Amino acid sequence: MLFTESTIGEFFEEQVRNEPDRDFIVYPDRNLRFSYQEFNERVDDLAKGLLSIGITKGDHVGIWARNVPDWLTFLFATAKIGAVLVTVNTAYKSHELAYVMKQSDMKALAIVDHFRDVDYVETVYDLVPELKTCKRGNLKSEEYPNLESVIYIGQEKHRGMYNTSELLLLGTHIDRDELDRIKKTLNCEDVINMQYTSGTTGFPKGVMLTHKNILNNGYYIGERQKFTEEDRVCLPVPLFHCFGIVLGVLATLTHGGTLVMIELFDPLLVLAAVQKEKCTALYGVPTMFIAEFSHPMFEMFDMSTLRTGIMAGSPCPIEAMKKVIDEMNCKDITIAYGLTEASPVFTQTSTDDTIDRRVSTVGTSMDHIEVKIVDPETGEIVKPNEQGEICCRGYNVMKGYYKMPEMTEKAIDKDGWLHSGDLATVDEDGYYRITGRIKDMIIRGGENIYPREIEEFLYTIDGVKDAQVVGIPDEKYGEIVGAFVVLNEGSDLTPADIRDYSITKIARYKVPKHIFIVEEYPLTASGKVQKFKLRDMAVELLENKDE
Structure with a gap:
């Protein structure tokens, strides 16, 4: 029996009823905090605002933004109306954005002002010059025939674009009954999120993920860290990726905890946030943790409230892991492994595992997910400690790649096994080690x-x-x-x-x-x-x- 068959909106509203006044989202550097109740009200207004500009169930809404507070409002608002949130890599430039907008059949795109050296507003105007002359909500673009609206996340006004303040205001004029009517038509098997694989090889593919995929995966990820409603999770990883949405947001939500958000990774901001908000968990890729404990001001910060967290994304040097455990007080840090197509985690260490297992393995298979290692040539299951391709099967496997049936068939075989392309071994106790990629060999x-x-x-x-x-x-x-x-x-x-x-x-x-x-x-x-x-x-x- 899976943890939940709810949609993300239904589950979130249940948590709001359970813990209306508990902090859900905190931005320490902005001195901004939302309780579960306050955030739910904002989400509902934005959901109705999206309905007012013609976004509804099944429509694709892109978001191209740093971890600004309303990123999460869009995540939950689109989930409540059954729209598919298409997350766009913040590092993309015009060529990559054009590809995703077109390939995903995007109907609306929400953006911020910039990221590093890329001006997002100008990039969108260059790609969609019609924005400057079309009436808002009635965009007619030759290049992007599905695109009807562009939304600026912020207060500023840009020609041809809505901004979030306007959408929230428009939402107050939509009858609550309209939102409730749509929510009743939603199902946990609906695709709700589309993430483009990070493009380490070849063209990015749109991975279609459902409520059921990511909400359940988030829950079991939190269980491996022994999360409760008392946990406060510092999240400095980007939200456009599964690491941010599933391991971070949904693992915290399913346990009624608090998210302490970092808008853009900076080791000093992370250390300050952990101390100020008394965080109990910290997430990151190994390079982030290394930047934190190597910072010249590291000794000035109190890390004593930390207990657990997740290190993922790439292998961690053993010495770095020891420092995270000993010097950052993350005694119960866990290692997670997976891929976007698997929602994403299908093996993880637990807080009870020995340090050796946490530095040398990626843990055991997650609840309700089958994992096997096969010979890439024959497809036969290999013996313990023999190397092969790691595959998984279960509730977590994606619906497929958007408009790429042949690529989907290559990734998911006729028996429902998702082939990762990663090489691994498993020992007699069921602990997996990732040894490389087939393509990297x-x-x-x-x-x-x-x-x-x-x-x-x-x-x-x-x-x-x-x-x-x-x-x-x-x-x-x-x-x-x-x-x-x-x-x-x-x-x-x-x-x-x-x-x-x-x-x-x-x-x-x-x-x-x-x-x-x-x-x-x-x-x-x-x-x-x-x-x-x-x-x-x-x-x-x-x-x-x-x-």
């Missing part, structure tokens, strides 16, 4: 080389802070091993030093032929290293070296 002269194994080795070298290993095209061997290494501050290690040491410690064919010392890696907005960009960089660096 390097084949050097017929030898299969798994980058994760070499990366773990490189972490052990004194002076190495982080390492990423990729295959570099080679005429003789097909591929050779390349490594991009970030050094600790003050380290004077050279590529030759690393290579000479490696020769003495690992098989010769695994030793990186080329080592590049870098200060940082190209990352997706959700913190994943873009290995295909590292491969391109390696080729370019070697070509320049030969000239």
Whole structure:
């Protein structure tokens, strides 16, 4: 029996009745807080505002924004009227935004002013010049025939766009009965959220997720951390990704807790938020945690209220994990593994697991989800501790990729198993270890080389802070091993030093032929290293070296 068959709107309203006055959302740097009741009222007004401009069940509403407070209002408002929230990566630029708007058949797009060096308002005007001449809500765009409205999240007015204040006001003129009527037509199996895979390889695909997918996954993720209504979760990861929405928002909501939001990751803001709001849980990718405990002002902040949290997105160096446990007081930190297509988590460690299991595995399978490891060539289940592709089946598997039936069939087999493309092993106790991606595997002269194994080795070298290993095209061997290494501050290690040491410690064919010392890696907005960009960089660096 699953935890809930409710829609997100129904479940949220139940929590409002249970805990109307408890803090639901806090923005410490804005001194802004909403109780469950206050936030629900704002959500209802925005939901009615969306209805007033013609958005209803099944329509696709894009959101392209930092973690501003009304991001979450849009999340719950669209859920209450059965519209599909299409989350757009904040790091996207005009080419990528154009692709998502078109591919998703977007009817409305909500935006903020900018992110880093990209002016969102000007980007949208460049893509949709008709906005400046069309009446609001009656947009007719040649390039984007489905797009009818653009909404600016904020007070400012922009030609051709609604702003959130106007929508909230419009919502007060819509009869409550209209919202209630639509809510009665919704079902937990409806697609409610569409997330575009982060694009570490190939064209982004729109992953269709249902109320049932993400609400239940959020609950079981919170259970692994032993969440209660007393938990206060500091969330500095972007909301456009499953990490933010499911692991963060829905894991907290399903346990009646409080979300402490960070609009844009900054280690100092995170440390200040944890202290000010007495957070009990902290989320992030490994690079975020490293930035926090490495900050020169770290010692000035009180981390004593922290207990648990989640580290996910990429493998964590063991030394970094020990610091998070010992110095940040996250004694019960958990590791989660999954992918957007799986809503996203299907294995996770628990607070009771030993430190060794929390640093060397991604835990055991989640409740109500089957997990298996198969030989990528034959599809046969492999023996314990043998490497193969990790697959899952259960309530959490996506409905499919939007308008990509062939890609959906490749990802989900006829028996309902979702194929991750990730390589893993499982031990006799059911603990899974991720060893790399099938596509990341390097084949050097017929030898299969798994980058994760070499990366773990490189972490052990004194002076190495982080390492990423990729295959570099080679005429003789097909591929050779390349490594991009970030050094600790003050380290004077050279590529030759690393290579000479490696020769003495690992098989010769695994030793990186080329080592590049870098200060940082190209990352997706959700913190994943873009290995295909590292491969391109390696080729370019070697070509320049030969000239």
